Amino acid sequence: MKPRADMTRREFSKRLALLGAGLSVTAGVGRPAETSSPSENWYEEPPKRLPVRRCDVVVAGAGTAGVVAALAAARTGAQTILIERKGYPGGTVVEGGTALHSFFNLWKAFPGVPKKQVVRGIPQEIVDRLAKVGGTSGHAEMIRGYDYDSVCTAIDTELYKLVTFDMLVEAGVLVALHTLVVGVIKDGSRIKGVIVESRAGRQAILAKAFVDCTGFGDLAALAGATYTEPNDYPVANSMGVGGVNVERFYQYLESQDAVTQLARGRRSGKDGQIVRVDCRLGRLPKPFQEEARKIMLAMVTTTVHDDYFMFVKLGFKMPVSPTDPDAVSQAELGLRRRQAKAIELLRKYIPGCERAFIARTSPTLNIRRARVIACDYDMSLTDVIEGRHFDDDVLVYGFHDSAPRLQIKNGGTYGIPYRALRVAGIENLLAAGMLITSDHEAHMSTRNTVCCMAQGQAAGTAAALCAAKSCGTRELPYSTLRDALLKGGVYLES
Numbered sequence: 001m002k003p004r005a006d007m008t009r010r011e012f013s014k015r016l017a018l019l020g021a022g023l024s025v026t027a028g029v030g031r032p033a034e035t036s037s038p039s040e041n042w043y044e045e046p047p048k049r050l051p052v053r054r055c056d057v058v059v060a061g062a063g064t065a066g067v068v069a070a071l072a073a074a075r076t077g078a079q080t081i082l083i084e085r086k087g088y089p090g091g092t093v094v095e096g097g098t099a100l101h102s103f104f105n106l107w108k109a110f111p112g113v114p115k116k117q118v119v120r121g122i123p124q125e126i127v128d129r130l131a132k133v134g135g136t137s138g139h140a141e142m143i144r145g146y147d148y149d150s151v152c153t154a155i156d157t158e159l160y161k162l163v164t165f166d167m168l169v170e171a172g173v174l175v176a177l178h179t180l181v182v183g184v185i186k187d188g189s190r191i192k193g194v195i196v197e198s199r200a201g202r203q204a205i206l207a208k209a210f211v212d213c214t215g216f217g218d219l220a221a222l223a224g225a226t227y228t229e230p231n232d233y234p235v236a237n238s239m240g241v242g243g244v245n246v247e248r249f250y251q252y253l254e255s256q257d258a259v260t261q262l263a264r265g266r267r268s269g270k271d272g273q274i275v276r277v278d279c280r281l282g283r284l285p286k287p288f289q290e291e292a293r294k295i296m297l298a299m300v301t302t303t304v305h306d307d308y309f310m311f312v313k314l315g316f317k318m319p320v321s322p323t324d325p326d327a328v329s330q331a332e333l334g335l336r337r338r339q340a341k342a343i344e345l346l347r348k349y350i351p352g353c354e355r356a357f358i359a360r361t362s363p364t365l366n367i368r369r370a371r372v373i374a375c376d377y378d379m380s381l382t383d384v385i386e387g388r389h390f391d392d393d394v395l396v397y398g399f400h401d402s403a404p405r406l407q408i409k410n411g412g413t414y415g416i417p418y419r420a421l422r423v424a425g426i427e428n429l430l431a432a433g434m435l436i437t438s439d440h441e442a443h444m445s446t447r448n449t450v451c452c453m454a455q456g457q458a459a460g461t462a463a464a465l466c467a468a469k470s471c472g473t474r475e476l477p478y479s480t481l482r483d484a485l486l487k488g489g490v491y492l493e494s
C-alpha cells in the first residue's frame with residue numbers, strides 16, 4: 001500500500017491499529033454470498049469483488065524469521081505489510097524454544113578457537129532492547145554442556161512480543177494481526193498479490209515482492225511452489241511453569257549426578273544466576289523416567305525470572321503432517337493432557353517443583369517444520385558440518401542442534417547463500433525460516449531460531465531491494481544485496 005501524496009510516513013504507520021483489527025479500514029464484511037448447489041463432496045464459491053490494498057513488500061508470518069524480515073524490508077525503504085494469524089509477533093521464539101540458538105560459534109568446545117559473534121544486525125538489536133527491560137539473560141556462557149552451545153541466550157516470552165511489536169511500529173511496518181493468507185493472485189510465474197481473510201472479510205493485497213515466513217510454507221504452497229511434507233519431527237507445546245524453586249531443582253539434579261547443561265546469567269535483575277539447566281533423565285527416579293518418556297517431557301529449561309521455568313516442552317509424534325487439521329486437533333488435546341501429566345510428575349518426584357503449576361502455554365502446537373519449500377539451492381549436511389561458504393552468502397551461522405554428535409568443523413561457521421532463500425519457479429517470492437532445507441540433519445541446524453532470524457534479515461532486505469528496482473529475486477545483483485546487509489549490521493565471512 002503506497003501512501004497518498006499528502007500522507008506522511010507517520011500517518012501511514014498510524015493505520016496499524018486499524019489493520020490490526022483485521023486489515024480493513026473502509027471495507028466491511030458485506031452481505032453473505034449467495035449459495036450455489038453443492039455437489040456431493042465439493043462446493044464452488046461464487047465469485048466476489050474484493051477491496052484492494054497496495055504495498056511494496058508482503059511478509060507472511062510474524063514469527064521468528066518474519067519479524068526480522070519485516071523490520072529489514074521497512075528499514076530498507078519498502079512499504080511493508082506483515083500478516084499474522086495470531087495476536088502477537090514472535091512465533092517459535094515465544095512459543096516453542098528454550099533459548100535463542102545461537103549468536104556465536106562453538107568456540108568453547110574447541111580450545112584455541114577464538115570466540116566470535118556470527119549473527120549480529122537486527123537479531124542482536126532485539127536482544128539489546130530486551131536487555132533494557134529485563135527480558136533476557138544476555139549471552140550467558142555455558143558452564144557445562146558447552147560442546148552443545150557456547151552460550152545460552154534466554155528470553156522472556158511476553159517481553160519479546162512487546163519489544164518486537166514496538167520495533168515493528170517504529171519501523172513503519174503495517175502489522176495485520178488475526179489475519180490469514182488464504183489465496184494468491186498470480187500472473188504466470190510472478191505473484192501479483194495475496195488474498196487475506198479476517199473477521200472483517202476478505203481483501204486483496206497487491207505488492208511487488210513477497211516473503212514466506214509462515215513456518216508451514218503456506219504462501220509458497222498457495223502460489224504453486226514445489227514442496228514435500230516429510231513429517232520427520234514430533235510437534236510440541238511448551239509451557240511456562242510457576243511455583244518452582246530454581247536453586248532447589250538444580251541442587252537435586254546435582255545430588256543425582258544428573259546435570260548435563262548449566263549456564264549462569266542475568267535473572268530477576270541479578271547476574272550470576274542459573275538461567276539454563278538440563279539433566280540425564282536416566283539419573284532420576286525410575287517411575288518418573290518411565291512416565292516422562294511416554295509424554296516426551298524434555299527436562300531442559302531456561303529462565304530469566306526467579307521461581308519460574310520459562311520453557312518446559314512436551315512432544316507428540318503425529319501420524320501425518322501437521323498440515324492435516326483433523327490430526328492437529330487430536331494432537332492439541334494430546335499435548336495438553338501431557339502438560340497436565342508433566343506437572344503431576346514434577347510435583348511428585350522432583351524437589352523444588354512441589355508447588356509447580358502451569359503459568360503459560362502456547363496457543364497452538366509448535367512445529368519444527370511442515371512443508372519443505374523447494375528453493376534454487378538446497379543446503380546439505382556436508383555444507384553445514386564442513387563449514388562451507390558461498391559466493392552469495394547472506395548470513396553466517398555456527399550452531400547445530402544435534403551437537404555434540406554433529407558440530408560445525410573446528411568450531412567454525414558455514415554460510416547460507418541467497419539462492420537458498422529463492423523459491424524455485426516463482427519470480428518474486430523468498431522463503432525464510434524452518435521451511436527451507438530438505439535434509440533432516442542439515443535442517444537440524446538451519447531451522448534454529450537465530451539462524452531463522454538471520455534468514456529473515458536477508459530475505460526482507462532482498463525483497464525491499466527487488467521492490468525498489470522492480471525486478472525479480474534472480475535479477476537482484478548480489479553485490480547490491482551484500483552492501484545493504486553489511487549496512488544493516490550483518491556479519492559475513494565470504
